Amino acid sequence: MSHNDDNLPAEVQPDPIADPGLHPHTWRPTDVDERKAKRAERQVATLFGLSVVCAILFVVAYFTLQIGDNFDTFLGFGASTVALGVTLGGALLLIGVGIIQWARKLMADQELVEYRHPAASTEEDREAAVAALNLGVAESGIGRRPLVRNSLLGAVAALGLPAVVLLRDLGPTPSQTVDEENGGGLEHTLWKKGMRVVRDVVGTPIKVSDLEVGDLVNCQPAAIFEVDEQGHHVIEGVELQVAKSKASVIMLRMEPDDIIPGRGRENWSVEGIVAYSKICTHVGCPISLNERTTHHLLCPCHQSTFDMADSARVIFGPAARPLPQLPLAVDSEGYLVAQRDFTEPVGASYWERDS
Incomplete structure (x- = not known):
């Protein structure tokens, strides 16, 4: 009132x-x-x-x-x-x-x-x-x-x-190459020339004949499973988890004629087998959803979609860059190996990363 x-x-x-x-x-x-x-x-x-x-x-x-x-x-x-x-x-x-x-x-x-x-x-x-x-x-x-x-x-x-x-x-800045030999820093992983590609979890090496067209396999570098003379893993604990998260790849076999190689990548596949980083370039989610007939790989977090037949080019979603590709070759025993480490940093994009 x-x-x-x-x-x-x-x-x-x-x-x-x-x-x-x-x-x-x-x-x-x-x-x-x-x-x-x-x-x-x-x-x-x-x-x-x-x-x-x-x-x-x-x-x-x-x-x-x-x-x-x-x-x-x-x-x-x-x-x-x-x-x-x-x-x-x-x-x-x-x-x-x-x-x-x-x-x-x-x-x-x-x-x-x-x-x-x-x-x-x-x-x-x-x-x-x-x-x-x-x-x-x-x-x-x-x-x-x-x-x-x-x-x-x-x-x-x-x-x-x-x-x-x-x-x-x-952790190290993107430009640092701490312990480059063992995949230190953000710009390096455990992959190196001649390292075998093995199945995740079990660690068995893979031959070309082990894969059929349409097969998709989660893989790691063989170094993840290395043991010393006493039978202990060479890489353990947090270091192991970090190394696995950076080096994880998805390997897919398709018809060789379906592959559209990027410039300078003409010899990065083996009989239709390609390998790309498993870590989405948007915010780093693990990817494994594959559409077999189109070779499209879908990130479950934000639906970024990559064309595995075309250098993992982004065809949909918020990801700004293709998935880094791992160059493949075959060693003297017929097992799939890496030609070298990735030529660009894996994982989510950041401001110092080269386009």
Whole structure:
């Protein structure tokens, strides 16, 4: 119910509710004693400085504490995990506590009463809002207290150190060729000249005579299944999973006359057998849905469709590039082998990948 009297001008309208008034204002110690204000300022700057120290300790812990098979421990937990969590949490916590102390002890301490205004602001209200914002900046003391301002900026800037360091865990950049011999980096896989193509899971090599027209086989490089003298796999654990995900291929046999070889790929197939990366070039989903009569390969994630008879050209869907093709040959025992590694990176497209 409105208590406004429509017959009265706006400037003399009665208040919608009685003014309860405000309690007498109690000044803070930092409002009346400049020495205490300076001490509070140093306290806030100290908190921001300790945040910087925590950010630096995060970087030190990242590079010095051991992880993996022989990792350092602390109270039964991984020392690296504990140290990284404590230091990064401390850096963020100290900035938060410093800002709270700044607001409680150094920013302007005023109590205001303001009636709720209509949702649609007038031009005057907007100007008043800008003026209030500028006043808030002035009352925060950020311009008058360079020690607090500069220490805060330093603490926030130091938080970039953990972020930059953690980017290292994303793996090698596309241009890096880490451990090229063993398929390191994004531009290399385990495939190399003369390596046999074997069936996935079972690891048996494949001859041309093993495949009939229309057969589609999921394959891996033979190196995935290699064992040492003690019978242990040469590649194990996470390294094995990464190697398999990059080197996985789909091999299809079709009539040789159906193949339209790309330029320079005239000898990449063997008696109608072609091999392409199993990883979609859109977002990296595994592909295995084959339409036998058309040689079209469908990605189940977003329906990108590739023509296996025409260098895996994209004929439908969001994929921007054909599937990388693995050049095939036959070794002296009649088994299918790779001529070389893929000539382009496998998997989802990225900005540094050559077109």
